[in-house]
Amino acid sequence: MRVNGLAVAALICAVLVPPFGILMGHIAWSQCRREQRPGAGLALAAMITGYVVLLIVCGLPVIYFA
16 A cells, blocks of 8 residues: 555645645545555654644744744
C-alpha cells in the first residue's frame, strides 16, 4: 500500500503555511483512519508541526513587544 499523498503534502505545508498544513493534516488523518491506509502517523506529525510552527510565528511577536 502507498502512503496517503495528502499526508505528505500536509507535512510540507505545515512548515511553509501552518494553517493549511494543520487543515490538510486533519483531513489526511481522518482518511487514513477511515480507509485503513498508511500515513496516519505522517498526518499526525503534520498537525503537530503545524501547531508548533503557528505557535512560534504568533508567539514571537507577542514576546518581543511585551
